[in-house]
Amino acid sequence: MEYLIDFMLILALVLGLACLGLRRVSQCVWAAALQGIVTGILLLIVHDEVEIGLIVVVASSIVVKGLLVPWFLTRTIKTGRVEVEVEPYIGFNLSLVIGGLAFGAALWLAIALTLPFEIESELIIPVSLATAFIGLLTIVSRRKAITQVAGFLILENGIFMFGLVLVAALPTLVEMGVLLDLFAAVFVMGVTIHNINRAFDHIDTSRLNQLHDKLPSRRWRMPRNGARQREAVQNDQADS
Amino acid sequence: MTAGVSSISFVIAGFILAPLMIGIINKTKAFIGGRTGAPFLQLYFDLMKLLQKGGVYSVTTGWIFRGAPSVVLASVGVVLLLVPITTSGAVFSFNGDIFLFAGLLALARLAMILAAMDTGSAFEGMGASREAMISAISEPSLLLMWVALAVITGELSIAGMLGDGLNPAWTSASGPAIVLLLVALFLLMLAENARIPVDDPTTHLELTMIHEVMILDHSGPDLGFLTYAAALKLWIFAALLVNIVLSLYAGPLWAAALLFGVGMIATAVVIALVESTMARLRMIQVPELLTIAVGLSALSAAIAVGVR
Numbered sequence: 049m050e051y052l053i054d055f056m057l058i059l060a061l062v063l064g065l066a067c068l069g070l071r072r073v074s075q076c077v078w079a080a081a082l083q084g085i086v087t088g089i090l091l092l093i094v095h096d097e098v099e100i101g102l103i104v105v106v107a108s109s110i111v112v113k114g115l116l117v118p119w120f121l122t123r124t125i126k127t128g129r130v131e132v133e134v135e136p137y138i139g140f141n142l143s144l145v146i147g148g149l150a151f152g153a154a155l156w157l158a159i160a161l162t163l164p165f166e167i168e169s170e171l172i173i174p175v176s177l178a179t180a181f182i183g184l185l186t187i188v189s190r191r192k193a194i195t196q197v198a199g200f201l202i203l204e205n206g207i208f209m210f211g212l213v214l215v216a217a218l219p220t221l222v223e224m225g226v227l228l229d230l231f232a233a234v235f236v237m238g239v240t241i242h243n244i245n246r247a248f249d250h251i252d253t254s255r256l257n258q259l260h261d262k263l264p265s266r267r268w269r270m271p272r273n274g275a276r277q278r279e280a281v282q283n284d285q286a287d288s
Numbered sequence: 289m290t291a292g293v294s295s296i297s298f299v300i301a302g303f304i305l306a307p308l309m310i311g312i313i314n315k316t317k318a319f320i321g322g323r324t325g326a327p328f329l330q331l332y333f334d335l336m337k338l339l340q341k342g343g344v345y346s347v348t349t350g351w352i353f354r355g356a357p358s359v360v361l362a363s364v365g366v367v368l369l370l371v372p373i374t375t376s377g378a379v380f381s382f383n384g385d386i387f388l389f390a391g392l393l394a395l396a397r398l399a400m401i402l403a404a405m406d407t408g409s410a411f412e413g414m415g416a417s418r419e420a421m422i423s424a425i426s427e428p429s430l431l432l433m434w435v436a437l438a439v440i441t442g443e444l445s446i447a448g449m450l451g452d453g454l455n456p457a458w459t460s461a462s463g464p465a466i467v468l469l470l471v472a473l474f475l476l477m478l479a480e481n482a483r484i485p486v487d488d489p490t491t492h493l494e495l496t497m498i499h500e501v502m503i504l505d506h507s508g509p510d511l512g513f514l515t516y517a518a519a520l521k522l523w524i525f526a527a528l529l530v531n532i533v534l535s536l537y538a539g540p541l542w543a544a545a546l547l548f549g550v551g552m553i554a555t556a557v558v559i560a561l562v563e564s565t566m567a568r569l570r571m572i573q574v575p576e577l578l579t580i581a582v583g584l585s586a587l588s589a590a591i592a593v594g595v596r
Binding site for chain 1: 460591
């Protein structure tokens, strides 16, 4: 059983790294969702005996993180007409390298960290720390609000995996509470993104400081990239 | 380490069967494309034909151009001697032969690049430049892969790493490291052998020219040598891949050898499937693919060191 846990942990780590390297917002969201499913299954196989409370937690976490949240986010992408490309501040390759270094640092930290009790797998701590870091990196290094939500999901997955260490001590109620928080947060973020998008025509977080009480004047409103390109094309056509 | 009869016969089988693997790939691609395709043994016929011809040499080329095909074939041939089949042991192996492996492949590449530059053709120079770029990124991946295997098995020779030591590692904490390694090795195999996501082996078109354009000016036996060396190189990388997968199986050697044959055919079919379903990547995206390979092997090495 232990090596199955290891495989799932590494799968979760690779999915997190994939989210740093993927080009499309929807792919990034699905990578985070798949990681949520993997962490849910991990919780199931870490436990020795299966009981009702466990099954409820696992099932609800898979449904929420693997189905509801990505469905909701893809819906926001569609209705908000979000452009497909991830716009990173830090390039894809560099992000991957930083993610890899983060895993190295997490391994070093895990070796330095002695636990008072035996845990199921030596990889739980480094992978969960690295996943949390990858989530933070995604949040700070991506321009679109949707990718930031995906980063938040990855961060939560990291915390969830760290909880596997305390598998005996962490009661079902706490897990359910965390899950509810997550769902509420993603819901709020989705609605907010939708509304920001409606009011401003873009969800570029680098320009959030232009948010004002009243709607910004025409002078403040910068057209989003796609609009600008379309304008350019129309001008070209007008010229020719 | 003494060379067993089995390891020598496996190497001879490699020398004989390597062109057949290319044949299987081409036949599968033709089948998927709805064509009849060239016969399985086409590359043998081509090699026969080329060896009977005379060479044509441009007056601008010198001894480098004439010597390079022999150097390439010799170094790739020696590399094949280092690769075992499951637990058979290699024909010769010593601690640190991983560097001989990487070094000989680099020597073959250097000879090819120099020969391409020697022709003075702008096309060949461009192909050489691209080959150098790709190998500069793929070699770290190869070496990191050897590091990971060395840490996992505690051995320093290729035959030792791919031998008995790998079987218990699958079910230990370093199991996922081996899986990551396999993915990295597959990407590396495609890149090193100029297969489709990186290079297109069927054309000399300007856009796809890496390997094919570098052998454009060679003719006769020289071209035969280079083509045969390319087939051997593909065999070597596929053999590494199949060996690592086969380390899951701990049975008698004859059964393992049989499975090895099946595995090589399966690898050829998988390569053909990749080539039939994917388009070649833009040149600017090739380093990104190889960065993924480097990242995966680095991750694998990190896990191997971390859980040791």
